[in-house]
Amino acid sequence: MKATTKRDRGFFHKLGYFFSDKEKLEPTLVIILTAIFSIVLGVGLIFLVSKDPVQSARNFVLGPFLRTYNIYYLIIVMVPLTFTGLALCIIYQLHYMSLIVDSSFYMGAVIATAIGVNMTLPAGIHPLIAMLVAGLVGGLIGVLPAILRIKWRANELVSSLMLNYVFYFLGSYIILYFLRDRNQAILASLPFKATFSLPKLIPNTQLHAGALIAILFIVLVSVFLYKTRWGYQIRITGANPKFAAYTGIHVASIVILAHFVSGFIGGVGGAVEMAGLYRAFIWQANPSYAWDGVIVAMLAKRNPKYVPLSAFFLAYLRVGADFMSRRGDVAFEFVTLLQGFIILILASDKISNSLKIRRLKKAALATEGGSRTRTTSSSMEGNSL
């Protein structure tokens, strides 16, 4: 009675679902509608603050596609978002809340820097080794909050946020004391060996082979989650850990495995970023891609299949805002406002629950027939609905 009629209804019905019950909609549609709403809001904000709103809005909305350079840039921005988004998809499938992937990513970049600076390896092999080691380190870091939770029931959200500070300063320490280029005025590592760089996909642009690696990981994570025993066990454990243990799944191992895989992806992401985009480690602060990963994974409903689309959407906002801010009077930070709005939209299922309840009640009453069953010898009077 419910699934069949939905298809036939028009766009406005879907819009109604968007505001009341996003669970019922395809993630694709949710992402597109969220994109539309945040762009509309963005344009509205521009008109409030800008002296030349038309030009700024044009730069914001169309900017990412106005120049080929911007399109490449957009893809480059998508790469780290994809990695952290995928890593968080796995954590969210498990119904855990760990944000340790931030550390995995950052430390992945630091480890890759060490390998890029210090080791001599043939081209091609060099970044691969860096990614592998960064992944392993990222994985081990990723496991920490899971162990704390299993052993001592420490809330993994809190412990991961605390650990993120620990690893940020540990990473900075490694760069500062072991890898720093003392000839540079700014904080930077020694330059990478030439063999360390990922090949460019298109010559004389920034577009690097990391994009292909990201695509590969989307496929791998999809297969891992939906086609393998471990993915199945992660999903079952996420759905009900008591049930998982009851059916003979070793829950602690699965939780640790999932966190390792998630951290591994984060670590590889950090290494890819270094090998693809930079000639030396020059981050002055933690780029905190994990927080963007949260939005990406939530928009994708923790399904890796939808990660490219949601990463694209977030990258689009970034690039548009960047392009606009460099050509007008609206600051780049306005993008954080939009991100807040997106999170509000994603979380508003609860706020707008009343709409859904009203609809469900109506639907329930509509299925009521005119007659009611009544048997004899009753001493009560009754009237039918």
Add this chain to the structure above:
Amino acid sequence: MDYLLQTKNLTKIYSNGTIANRGVDFAIQRGEILGLVGENGAGKSTLMKVLYGEESPTSGEIWLEGRPVTFYSSQDAIKAGIGMVHQHFMLVPTLTLAENLVLGKEPNKPHTGFFDLDRAVAITEELAAQYNLNVFARARVVDVSVSMRQKLEILKALYRGAKILILDEPTSVLTPQETDELFVELRELQKHGQTIIFISHKLNEIFRLCDRVSVMRDGKMIATHNVADVNSQSVSNEMVGREVQLTITKNAQNPGDVVLRVRDISYVDDFGIKMLDHVSFSLRQKEILGVVGVDGNGQSELVKVITGGLRTLSGQILAHGKDITNRSQATVRHAKVAHIAEDRMTEGAALAASIEENLVADRISSATYSSRCGFLHNDAIEKTALEIVKAFDIRCSTPKQPVSSLSGGNMQKVVVGREFTADADILIVSQPTRGVDVGAIEFIHKRIIEMRNAGKAILLVSSDLQEVMSLSDSLIVMNSGKIVAYFQNASQTTDKELGLYMLGLKKQTAEEIEGVLS
């Protein structure tokens, strides 16, 4: 005719779209005991919650003494003279009975305004004497029996001036003896002019106690009869909406070898209470060994210790001669022990996962369902799921739909289907039909007998005494974590006799109990 309390065309729709009551007309006369029967989910509890002000009706009216009333909370209902005893008691365990009784309406010392315990005790004793409901006013709730807690709940309602008492499945926690006592007390209350609504799904109780009986099904009021005019077969047919078979038929079987040996196991819970006290028994092939006891006397812990959910402090558990003492749930399953968990919502199923995913959860690591490098064999999974769905008559549109979309009975069939198709010889069956409709109960009972005839060894734990008695070949009775009686032939005992053991009033000699070890 004039009714004391009445609902007119009352409809209640929950916020998730479930229609719990559809146009219900319900009426109760002054001074009668009215039975309300119906299957789980028929809407009995919802109707009572609406009458007690805990839920507001979506549409329709409540009439009290010929006038329409609106209850915004249970406080309003209490003021109007309606009292309710919930299935799960609403008592503070660490306070005394007297303190619980007056809670929210406490007597204070005249000058200081401090709580006056002595007067609370006096009030309790006076009220108890008046209605002949004897309670220990100064004892703490934790220290008294379940039946006394129930009496206290009734007194609480009376203290607040209830003229209409709603009792929600009051006998589900009582032994047969305690049930008899409760019925005498309820009759006494009726003589004092109380009006009582008695909810139950045990028809024999309705026929013993009530003047009239109302039957609900699918949220609708089906009929109301004078109890004298009907019999239990006709009422249960109305409850289910078709002919049902009430009796279980089973043939005799000669039990085979012992496959599960439980020796001397003990368990102490987090509160330091000894839930299992040196329990030993043996389970044989082609045998259903029933475990009887008032809820909370160690039956759940027994099941959990055997299946790997809890750790025993002593003793040994052998399945097919293999030591499974304190091993993980996975190891226990490998030792060919399957287990129907007592609670399908929290343990027996993953509600958000699909039926298919639930059905193969215990066997996903076997070579049939996933390759050595970890890839799932989806064809095999789909095939098995479809087979179980067919064989166990799980009503669904597709095995891909989430388990949460199923009714209680079908959800339980998912659990039973998985465990009964597992490659196991020992089946630990805990509360197989709790909260399940009559049709599904019939089906699950048949399957349990089939499994026994196929040579499986079955340990059956259930709080439904009738169920254990009619399914089991042999019985053990548990009280305070100990086995207090063993009946090699379940048909040679009566519910009355079992009740004495369940209450701890009677205990077999060690030699008699040791019969279960052979």
